[in-house]
Every structure is written in C-alpha cells, then in structure tokens.
Amino acid sequence: MFSRNKLISGFLKTALLGLFLTAVISTKANAMTVVIDPGHGGGGTTGPGAIYPPYMEKSLNLAVASQLKAELEGAGIKTYMTRTSDDQAPSLDARAAYAQSVNADLLVSIHFNSSGDHTRNGSEVWTSMYSSYYTTGYSVGKNILSQLSSLGFASKGVKTKLGNSGDYYGLLRYGVACGVPSIIVEHCYIDNEIDRAILDAKGAAGIGHADAMGIISYVNSVGGAGASLPKTNPVKLTEGATSDGNTAGAAVNPTVKANSGSKGATSSGTGFPKDAAGNIIYTDPSGNTGTFTPEQWNKLLGNWAYTGKPEEHIRKVPLGDLKQMAGI
Numbered sequence: 410m411f412s413r414n415k416l417i418s419g420f421l422k423t424a425l426l427g428l429f430l431t432a433v434i435s436t437k438a439n440a441m442t443v444v445i446d447p448g449h450g451g452g453g454t455t456g457p458g459a460i461y462p463p464y465m466e467k468s469l470n471l472a473v474a475s476q477l478k479a480e481l482e483g484a485g486i487k488t489y490m491t492r493t494s495d496d497q498a499p500s501l502d503a504r505a506a507y508a509q510s511v512n513a514d515l516l517v518s519i520h521f522n523s524s525g526d527h528t529r530n531g532s533e534v535w536t537s538m539y540s541s542y543y544t545t546g547y548s549v550g551k552n553i554l555s556q557l558s559s560l561g562f563a564s565k566g567v568k569t570k571l572g573n574s575g576d577y578y579g580l581l582r583y584g585v586a587c588g589v590p591s592i593i594v595e596h597c598y599i600d601n602e603i604d605r606a607i608l609d610a611k612g613a614a615g616i617g618h619a620d621a622m623g624i625i626s627y628v629n630s631v632g633g634a635g636a637s638l639p640k641t642n643p644v645k646l647t648e649g650a651t652s653d654g655n656t657a658g659a660a661v662n663p664t665v666k667a668n669s670g671s672k673g674a675t676s677s678g679t680g681f682p683k684d685a686a687g688n689i690i691y692t693d694p695s696g697n698t699g700t701f702t703p704e705q706w707n708k709l710l711g712n713w714a715y716t717g718k719p720e721e722h723i724r725k726v727p728l729g730d731l732k733q734m735a736g737i
C-alpha cells in the first residue's frame with residue numbers, strides 16, 4: 410500500500426525533473442545569439458575602411474569585436490564573428506546570411522568614422538527603419554550609446570536612413586532581409602582631436618567593453634542570456650538593390666561605390682587636373698601641390714564615398730594627410 414507521503418514525494422521528483430529538463434532544453438534551443446561583424450577587411454591594404462594613422466579601421470574594428478566577443482561569452486551569450494582576421498573580406502550579404510545561418514537574435518556591425526576636414530566627432534548607431542527591427546535596433550543602440558557616452562564620446566543618437574531601395578546601408582538591408590535585427594555602431598571619428606583623445610586613452614578594449622555592457626544590459630531587459638527574441642518576418646529585398654560587397658556600414662549608393670580598394674570610387678579625378686602620364690594633380694587649401702596615380706586617387710576618394718561627394722571632401726584635406734593615407 411502506498412503511503413500518501415511517498416506518492417507526493419514521487420510526484421514532486423518527477424515534476425521537478427521535468428521542469429529541470431525543460432529549462433535545460435529551452436536554454437539550449439533559445440539562448441540569445443549575437444553575431445558581431447567587424448566592418449571592412451581585405452588582403453594587404455585592401456578594404457581598410459577609414460584610415461588615419463596609426464589607426465586603420467579594419468584592424469581597430471577587429472580588436473573591438475574580439476573584446477566584445479569575450480565579454481558577451483563571459484555573460485553566457487552565444488557569440489559569433491563574421492570575420493576573425495584583417496585579410497578576410499566577406500560581402501555584406503554573406504555577413505547577413507551567416508547571421509541567419511546561426512539563428513542570430515542580433516547582428517552588430519562594428520565601425521569607426523572619419524571626416525574630410527577632421528571637424529566631426531561623436532558616436533552614432535544606424536538601424537533599420539522597419540517595424541520591430543527598428544524598435545529592437547533602437548533599444549540596443551540606446552544602451553550602447555549610453556555606455557559610449559560614459560567614456561566621454563558625444564552621443565549623436567540612434568538613426569535610420571532611407572535609400573532608394575529600403576534601408577540606405579547595405580548591411581542593414583541584407584540583415585533584415587535575412588530576418589535578423591541589425592545595427593551599425595559608428596563608435597567615433599578616428600581623425601578628430603576630441604575623439605582621438607578618448608580612443609587613445611580607452612583603447613579598443615575599453616570600447617569593446619562599453620559595447621558589451623550596452624548589449625548585456627539590453628539582453629537583460631528582454632529576459633537574459635537564456636532568452637531569445639521573437640522572430641519577425643524578413644523585409645523583402647527590393648529588386649535592383651546593389652552592394653559593393655566589401656564595405657559594411659558604408660552607403661550603397663547607385664553612383665558612388667564606397668571604399669573597397671580596387672573596387673573603390675568610380676570617379677577618376679573628375680574636376681582635378683592631370684599631368685601627361687594621367688596622374689591627378691592635387692593642390693591643397695594651403696597651396697601645396699602633389700600628384701597621385703589614378704589607383705591611389707580612387708582609393709583616397711573611397712574613404713569619403715559614403716558622403717556621396719568624395720571630391721568635395723577631399724579638397725579640404727592637407728596634402729601631407731592625403732599622402733599618408735595613400736601610403737606615399
């Protein structure tokens with residue numbers, strides 16, 4: 410004959426075991442998954458992103474991403490990277506497809522900015538304009554910006570930008586087409602005095618740490634590392650949308666392709682005089698004159714391609730800076 414106590418205790422054990430198994434299984438199936446995308450990348454000097462010595466964006470992005478990955482993993486968040494070395498150059502759609510393949514809850518693209526005249530500063534986050542992709546991107550972005558502002562960077566907000574085929578930035582467009590909420594974090598301007606002081610002091614590790622704190626606080630606000638974001642229908646890609654394939658975060662613009670080395674800006678010195686050999690003759694605002702090969706010139710223009718008016722920007726840059734950027 411069963412004692413009543415034994416029956417209850419047996420029942421409780423079974424129930425508790427069931428609860429335990431459910432918890433383990435659901436954690437494994439639904440753990441928060443973040444794909445970190447260190448922007449740009451390419452062999453040798455290709456795909457550098459913004460350059461302002463000693464910083465080359467592709468390497469800086471990777472260093473920040475590595476710190477971020479370590480800290481997210483430390484917090485129990487599943488983390489993957491779209492590239493793990495400077496010379497890898499995955500296309501934008503491949504980066505998004507990879508995020509989809511690992512069932513990512515978030516795709517976070519790591520970038521740094523530069524401006525032609527070195528006068529701009531501050532952090533900004535770009536996100537998709539579409540429904541829940543916007544709300545998710547806005548929330549994560551706000552958390553990250555608040556951490557970056559505690560390092561001293563001016564916060565310029567979480568923004569969206571409309572292009573001629575949906576979201577302006579290719580990575581965001583491909584990200585939401587793969588059903589993954591995506592953001593681009595432009596941490597600061599590597600060529601600006603104010604931002605440089607903070608960047609030099611905190612280093613890539615300090616910035617990766619700030620990103621991690623921002624993402625972890627967001628993750629905690631939506632249920633923690635064991636939770637998962639509800640999936641949203643992908644945003645269909647518009648026919649004819651193009652990508653330069655190598656420049657996460659740079660504008661995908663029908664007339665000017667962004668910085669991607671040999672596949673760089675389409676202009677070959679329009680509006681600038683050329684010498685007999687076809688080299689571009691450049692005179693800076695102080696009257697210093699020098700020449701650049703068409704290949705060097707296209708690469709330089711590529712650094713401002715995201716502005717849509719690279720030549721307008723390049724005119725303001727001292728010759729010495731341009732030579733340094735061109736590796737002369």
Ligand SMILES: [Zn+2]
Pocket residue numbers: 448449458459466519520521522657658659
């Ligand atoms: Zn970039």
